[in-house]
Amino acid sequence: MLESPPRRFAPLSLLEPSSMTTPSQSSSLYAALVDALPDPILVVTGSDRSDLSGRRFILANAAARELLRISVDEGLLLSAVRDPEVLAAVDRALFEGADAEGVYETSGAQTRSLRVRARPLGPNSGAGAAGVALALVTFHDETEVRRVEKTRVDFLANASHELRTPLASLSGFIETLRGHARDDPAAREKFLGIMQAQADRMARLIADLTSLSRIELDEHVAPKGVVDLALVVGEVVEAAAPLGRQRGLKLYWCAEAASQVLVRGERDQIVQVVQNLLENAMKYSPDGETVRLDLASGLTDVAAAAGPEGAPRLSLVAPDSSSQTYAVLRVTDQGPGIARQNLPRLSERFYRVDGQKSGERSGTGLGLAIVKHIVNRHRGGLTVASAEGAGSTFTAYFPMSEPGDVAKAS
Amino acid sequence: MNEHIVRSYEDELNTLAAECARMGGLCEAQVADAVNAVVKRNQELASSVVARDDKLDEAERDIERKTIRLIALRQPVADDLRRAVAAMKVANNLERCGDLAKNIAKRTLVIIESDPLTPLTRSIERMGRLVLGRLSSVLDAYTRADLERAMAVWSQDDEVDEHYNSLFRELLTYMMGDPRTITACAHMLFVAKNLERIGDHATNIAEIIRYQITGEEAFTARPKTDALQV
Numbered sequence: 187m188l189e190s191p192p193r194r195f196a197p198l199s200l201l202e203p204s205s206m207t208t209p210s211q212s213s214s215l216y217a218a219l220v221d222a223l224p225d226p227i228l229v230v231t232g233s234d235r236s237d238l239s240g241r242r243f244i245l246a247n248a249a250a251r252e253l254l255r256i257s258v259d260e261g262l263l264l265s266a267v268r269d270p271e272v273l274a275a276v277d278r279a280l281f282e283g284a285d286a287e288g289v290y291e292t293s294g295a296q297t298r299s300l301r302v303r304a305r306p307l308g309p310n311s312g313a314g315a316a317g318v319a320l321a322l323v324t325f326h327d328e329t330e331v332r333r334v335e336k337t338r339v340d341f342l343a344n345a346s347h348e349l350r351t352p353l354a355s356l357s358g359f360i361e362t363l364r365g366h367a368r369d370d371p372a373a374r375e376k377f378l379g380i381m382q383a384q385a386d387r388m389a390r391l392i393a394d395l396t397s398l399s400r401i402e403l404d405e406h407v408a409p410k411g412v413v414d415l416a417l418v419v420g421e422v423v424e425a426a427a428p429l430g431r432q433r434g435l436k437l438y439w440c441a442e443a444a445s446q447v448l449v450r451g452e453r454d455q456i457v458q459v460v461q462n463l464l465e466n467a468m469k470y471s472p473d474g475e476t477v478r479l480d481l482a483s484g485l486t487d488v489a490a491a492a493g494p495e496g497a498p499r500l501s502l503v504a505p506d507s508s509s510q511t512y513a514v515l516r517v518t519d520q521g522p523g524i525a526r527q528n529l530p531r532l533s534e535r536f537y538r539v540d541g542q543k544s545g546e547r548s549g550t551g552l553g554l555a556i557v558k559h560i561v562n563r564h565r566g567g568l569t570v571a572s573a574e575g576a577g578s579t580f581t582a583y584f585p586m587s588e589p590g591d592v593a594k595a596s
Numbered sequence: 597m598n599e600h601i602v603r604s605y606e607d608e609l610n611t612l613a614a615e616c617a618r619m620g621g622l623c624e625a626q627v628a629d630a631v632n633a634v635v636k637r638n639q640e641l642a643s644s645v646v647a648r649d650d651k652l653d654e655a656e657r658d659i660e661r662k663t664i665r666l667i668a669l670r671q672p673v674a675d676d677l678r679r680a681v682a683a684m685k686v687a688n689n690l691e692r693c694g695d696l697a698k699n700i701a702k703r704t705l706v707i708i709e710s711d712p713l714t715p716l717t718r719s720i721e722r723m724g725r726l727v728l729g730r731l732s733s734v735l736d737a738y739t740r741a742d743l744e745r746a747m748a749v750w751s752q753d754d755e756v757d758e759h760y761n762s763l764f765r766e767l768l769t770y771m772m773g774d775p776r777t778i779t780a781c782a783h784m785l786f787v788a789k790n791l792e793r794i795g796d797h798a799t800n801i802a803e804i805i806r807y808q809i810t811g812e813e814a815f816t817a818r819p820k821t822d823a824l825q826v
Contacts, residue, residue: 268623293729
């Protein structure tokens, strides 16, 4: 693409005299190399600061063409980039011969944020009217860094907000009890009941936060024990049955011939996964509806991740290796369902689907985050399938234990 | 397009389009910064949006001057004429978008003084991202003379309207719930309205692109939901 192959690359071709001798071969190699680089790269020319249409890009590698949504590798600079910050950086490199930086943000469904560096190229750089100046523009993706930062900020804001609400209510009632309600036994009893409930809510939140941080600490330590998933599910369902009866919910638990389903894992944590999934399903089911649990074993990861037909499905955690067989637990409710755009954020801490206030339901907003981390630690997977008005299905799957594991565990 | 024998004529037309593109970039940045300023409650950013609006006005005047000069000196016909006229009209719409962004920034300065309305700003952020996406893709369509992309923007206007309607309802609930939020909410309502109008300007630009490429101008009614039925 450049008119003459760059000189300074010559020594490389000397290293391999048999395969690369002609300049055209090595220049096509370099063209392929630039094209294959993962970071977007542009080479821009310009001769005059006042001539906007004179600024052209003469090279755009594959990543740049994808980022800037252009189909050609040469053209008007302004047809590829309009961002004022990037243009200013390019001008500085072209006409002042200095390095410059900026931030480029893409618009659209997935916003990406990239650091842009413009740097003068070749002997004519900064020469202004003396000739055609060249500049190299590179983009480096920093979306992930910014996202992590944003998550951290959100977490702090949310955690303090979730704690402040019950705390405000507690101190309000303490004030009332000291004032008007001092000599009113009936009111006192009622207020103390509310205070108890609020204190319980705070305790639950703190317990969830603690267990989440403990699980995160252990996330890269594989669990050692062997757990019978069928037994665990049976116990959890039994424990939840009284609450279900109160609200007329039918818990439909369908074990595969009631046999053992052994998975590798830590019992307490597996119990927590089943508990949280079942609690969520019950919480969002209208009274009198059915919550259905299915257990299957011996599936490959692809079969395990598959959900019911039709509904949009999203994988929240997926395991790395695929040679395993998995035991799969599906929890299906007939609740209001979740809109497609909300699915990716479900396992975020304190994330609530819009319009749903924290006071309405008794949850802490951490349940699915805990499930996600436990499943991840167990090298398992978690998928959700849901559509508005059509209920939701959460699928958690864990690697089955192999005969050797039992011996090790006992 | 055939190249002109007089090379500088083609250059002038290209420069006009390039200036429009640059102005579009400025306008996108203004809208993005204005939305960010509301969402992040960033006073400094809001003030800088207000201050930068002059640049857009200047760019519009410049493009208009150049277009008139080109029409007067070169007397373009057919698609050359349409390119020149389209550049002027696009600049016009972009300048209006800039004004709306500036207005959002000004209102931000007032909104910042009251307590944050967290769930609302999230809705504003979503709507802002949607409108900005439309503006970007219509400008992409302009710089690439891509009729298909322009028409895609043109036909998807009702999504913004839906967002606006749901925000309107959300704001009403807030104001009824707590009269102290009325000042901030009323300003928020205008912010949402301004975003909606920026979306309309994106639609206008899509129509201009169609005129530039095909020469057809009259349009049948766009798909539209009635914003007043609440």
